[in-house]
Amino acid sequence: xxxxxxxxxxxxxxxxxxxxxxxxxxxxxxxxxxxxxxxxxxxxxxxxxxxxxxxxxxxxxxxxxxxxxxxxxxxxxxxxxxxxxxxxxxxxxxxxxxxxxxxxxxxxxxxxxxxxxxxxxxxxxxxxxxxxxxxxxxxxxxxxxxxxxxxxxxxxxxxxxxxxxxxxxxxxxxxxxxxxxxxxxxxxxxxxxxxxxxxxxxxxxxxxxxxxxxxxxxxxxxxxxxxxxxxxxxxxxxxxxxxxxxxxxxxxxxxxxxxxxxxxxxxxxxxxxxxxxxxxxxxxxxxxxxxxxxxxxxxxxxxxxxxxxxxxxxxxxxxxxxxxx
Numbered sequence: 001x002x003x004x005x006x007x008x009x010x011x012x013x014x015x016x017x018x019x020x021x022x023x024x025x026x027x028x029x030x031x032x033x034x035x036x037x038x039x040x041x042x043x044x045x046x047x048x049x050x051x052x053x054x055x056x057x058x059x060x061x062x063x064x065x066x067x068x069x070x071x072x073x074x075x076x077x078x079x080x081x082x083x084x085x086x087x088x089x090x091x092x093x094x095x096x097x098x099x100x101x102x103x104x105x106x107x108x109x110x111x112x113x114x115x116x117x118x119x120x121x122x123x124x125x126x127x128x129x130x131x132x133x134x135x136x137x138x139x140x141x142x143x144x145x146x147x148x149x150x151x152x153x154x155x156x157x158x159x160x161x162x163x164x165x166x167x168x169x170x171x172x173x174x175x176x177x178x179x180x181x182x183x184x185x186x187x188x189x190x191x192x193x194x195x196x197x198x199x200x201x202x203x204x205x206x207x208x209x210x211x212x213x214x215x216x217x218x219x220x221x222x223x224x225x226x227x228x229x230x231x232x233x234x235x236x237x238x239x240x241x242x243x244x245x246x247x248x249x250x251x252x253x254x255x256x257x258x259x260x261x262x263x264x265x266x267x268x269x270x271x272x273x274x275x276x277x278x279x280x281x282x283x284x285x286x287x288x289x290x291x292x293x294x295x296x297x298x299x300x301x302x303x304x305x306x307x308x309x310x311x312x313x314x315x316x317x318x319x320x321x322x323x324x325x
Contacts, residue, residue: 038091039064045125049118053087053099061098061122068130069122070097073115075137075168076104085285085322089295092318093305098122104138105202108214112145116155119146123160132163132303136284137254140169141208144228144265148219155222162224165303167231167294168280170255171218172262173210177201181209218265228271229301231283231294232260238279240288252279272301290323 041062051059053072063069070090072083087097100118102111115133123129135143147155147164179185180197197205207214221228238252257275266273276283278293285291298304307315 037094038096039067039094042066043125045122047118047121047125049100049102049114050098050122051101053084053097055084063096063098063126065125065127067096068128068132069126070095070132070134071119071122072097072099073133073135073139073143074099074101075135075139083284086291088318088322090304092311092315093307095305100139102142103202105204107203108138108141108145108207109151110203111142112151113153115142115146116153119155119160120157123157129159130161130163132165134165134167134303135169136167137169137280138208140166141171141214144169144171144218144221145214147222147225149222150217150219155224158224160224161226162222163303164221164225164228165231165298166228168233168235168255168260168283169230170208170259171215171230171265172259173212173215174208175256175259177205177209178211180205181211215262216264218262218268220268221270225270229297229303230265230271230273231297232257232273232275233278233280233283234275235279238282240279240281240286252281254280274301285323287323290319292319 041064043061043063043065045061045063046059047061050061050071052061072086074083083099087099090097100115102114119131119133123131133143133147135141143164144166145151147162173181177197180193180201182193186193194205201208206212209215233255234257235253235255239248239250240252241248241250243249261273265271274297276293276297282289283291283294285294295304299306
């Protein structure tokens with residue numbers, strides 16, 4: 001019986017991995033980014049945690065200090081390079097972007113504290129302190145927690161003009177992690193549950209459960225956050241790949257609507273909820289899927305500049321190059 005229980009615990013703990021995107025092999029194309037028509041850079045910053053949206057070892061930020069900047073926060077198993085394409089989309093629309101990188105196995109409080117330090121250093125180096133933070137999946141949890149008042153190390157200074165966007169973020173906790181947050185399961189497993197959950201998910205293992213204070217007490221957004229756009233994806237039936245008979249062989253469902261919606265956040269003011277019928281990977285795109293739905297949402301809400309009519313063809317060619325096989 002004890003062996004059976006241990007097996008059940010292990011299977012349950014392995015379910016946590018469903019909250020992470022698959023790893024993608026290294027790609028040389030992820031080492032460079034085209035600035036497009038962005039204004040020429042006039043400052044060079046080295047900010048811990050931030051880099052150009054590439055996997056290049058040179059993490060120096062070359063920015064125009066008088067322009068706003070967007071900070072992209074990847075999800076679990078992600079990297080700066082995997083948001084390179086979205087950074088290029090922003091650059092095409094004359095908007096500069098940088099990427100925040102963190103250890104996906106760290107405590108979410110630790111990662112959000114690192115993001116706070118990065119944002120503080122970034123804004124101190126900029127003349128224009130209009131900063132938009134966009135976080136996908138686990139990155140959305142980190143981004144929101146970094147911009148709340150109720151934490152021991154909140155972002156200081158009233159000089160920042162902040163905007164928050166979360167995409168497909170499990171703000172109500174990850175359902176597949178519920179066993180990890182259950183005292184009853186911990187008792188009948190004779191203490192094995194926390195051990196196995198930590199092995200599988202790292203130091204964040206309890207924070208991603210609905211029982212954690214991280215989820216149950218999300219906190220109030222800082223006064224500097226003037227706008228919060230919350231993109232919720234209805235991922236039911238989403239698929240990334242089909243076989244020759246039209247049968248889905250790679251589904252794109254990670255988080256339910258219930259996992260992405262939390263009354264304490266949705267009723268907290270300054271939040272604009274936007275529901276999109278899209279898969280978890282589809283919404284941000286990958287090498288096979290163009291994130292047309294996210295681009296539309298960002299443009300409709302003034303986060304991404306409109307595509308100039310005379311540049312539509314060029315933009316479509318860029319998308320085909322960025323997201324083509």
